[in-house]
Amino acid sequence: xxxxxxxxxxxxxxxxxxxxxxxxxxxxxLAIGFGMVPGEGAIAWLGHPLAMVLCCGFAVFEWLHARDAxxxxxxxxxxxxxxxxxxxxxxxxxxMAGVExxxxxxxxxxxxxxxxxxxxxxxxxIRDRVKELAHDAASAWVARLEDGGFVLFATLLFVFPLLPxxxxxxxxxxxxxxxxFAMVADRAQRRVCGACxxxxxxxxxxxxxxxxxxxxxxxxxxxxxxSAHVEALFAEPPKKESAT
Amino acid sequence: MSGxxxxxxxxxxxxxxGGPKRPAKGxxxxxxxxxxxxxAVALLVLLSMVAxxxxx
Numbered sequence: 001x002x003x004x005x006x007x008x009x010x011x012x013x014x015x016x017x018x019x020x021x022x023x024x025x026x027x028x029x030l031a032i033g034f035g036m037v038p039g040e041g042a043i044a045w046l047g048h049p050l051a052m053v054l055c056c057g058f059a060v061f062e063w064l065h066a067r068d069a070x071x072x073x074x075x076x077x078x079x080x081x082x083x084x085x086x087x088x089x090x091x092x093x094x095x096m097a098g099v100e101x102x103x104x105x106x107x108x109x110x111x112x113x114x115x116x117x118x119x120x121x122x123x124x125x126i127r128d129r130v131k132e133l134a135h136d137a138a139s140a141w142v143a144r145l146e147d148g149g150f151v152l153f154a155t156l157l158f159v160f161p162l163l164p165x166x167x168x169x170x171x172x173x174x175x176x177x178x179x180x181f182a183m184v185a186d187r188a189q190r191r192v193c194g195a196c197x198x199x200x201x202x203x204x205x206x207x208x209x210x211x212x213x214x215x216x217x218x219x220x221x222x223x224x225x226x227s228a229h230v231e232a233l234f235a236e237p238p239k240k241e242s243a244t
Numbered sequence: 245m246s247g248x249x250x251x252x253x254x255x256x257x258x259x260x261x262g263g264p265k266r267p268a269k270g271x272x273x274x275x276x277x278x279x280x281x282x283x284a285v286a287l288l289v290l291l292s293m294v295a296x297x298x299x300x
Contacts, residue, residue: 008298111294118287125280169291176284182277 006100007108009161013096014089014112015168016157018119019150021081021088026052026059027154028095038098043091066143081124082117089116119168122175129182 017024025046032039032047039047046055093112097104123146130138156163190199191214198209207214 004298008294011294011298107297111290111297115287115290115294118283118290122280122283122287125277125283129277129280165291165295169288169295172284172288172291176281176288179277179281179284183281186277 003102005161006102008165009100009157010093010096010102010104010108011111011115012153012157012161012164014093014108015115015119015164016150016153017088017092017112018085018116019123019146019153020059020062021085021116021120022055022058022062023150024092025088026055028091029055031095031099037095039095040098041094043094043098046091046095063147066146067140082120085116085120086113089113122172125179126175 013024028037028043029046029052031037032043033049033052045051089112090109093104093108096102097108102108127139127142130142153164153167156167186201187199189202191202192198193200193207193210193212193214195212196207196210198207200207200209200214204214206212
């Protein structure tokens with residue numbers, strides 16, 4: 001493969017860390033430890049048996065953590081996830097550069113690390129939206145989708161490096177369009193607090209700005225389709241089957 | 245409906261003596277769609293730059 005394709009492969013290996021940072025580092029650690037990849041320089045310690053065990057332990061922890069709705073809801077971990085993804089991306093970029101024999105510069109590091117941090121932030125916001133709509137029950141399904149995406153991305157990376165980039169571009173466009181629609185819908189549903197003028201969400205019980213109580217409009221006024229359905233249910237008594 | 249008890253939905257009756265309480269937050273206040281839009285656009289820009297740089 002040409003040099004540009006190898007560089008793309010190196011950068012994409014870094015971006016892979018945005019989905020599952022510890023899995024990426026564990027993969028690098030095992031590859032270096034078992035001698036499949038020349039682990040030299042700053043990443044040589046990843047090939048140490050203790051590092052291999054620790055990396056695999058962290059990977060199992062992340063696998064469990066992604067399925068735990070309560071644990072993954074801690075705010076501090078949101079920032080930690082993006083930072084962890086960026087750090088893991090640097091390890092992945094350095095490891096893949098050893099495989100492809102590519103000289104790694106700041107541009108590769110910045111692209112891989114920045115891409116991983118952005119992917120980690122984006123998947124965090126998508127998880128938030130999914131949990132808002134489908135509550136905690138969706139966490140396990142989101143985690144399964146992410147696992148599948150990681151494995152597919154990692155496989156395609158070696159087989160056809162251009163495809164993961166195209167898939168990511170399509171994914172980013174779709175996410176941008178989806179979030180733009182969500183933003184418009186969110187603004188349309190907000191209502192003005194009578195005391196301070198803050199635009200609070202429809203389901204807010206208190207104004208987040210002045211703490212004054214708000215009438216929860218969303219609870220008392222369900223969507224027209226739903227209220228019409230409920231009224232229809234109460235208005236008409238259940239039809240009895242006519243005796244033949 | 246007769247006998248209906250009016251619900252206090254405003255939450256004004258349960259304020260602490262020291263002043264209004266802070267709003268009860270869950271484990272994390274969910275990030276709004278603006279954060280998602282910003283990260284999606286930033287990712288798109290970065291991917292486009294990588295695509296141009298690697299001459300895909």
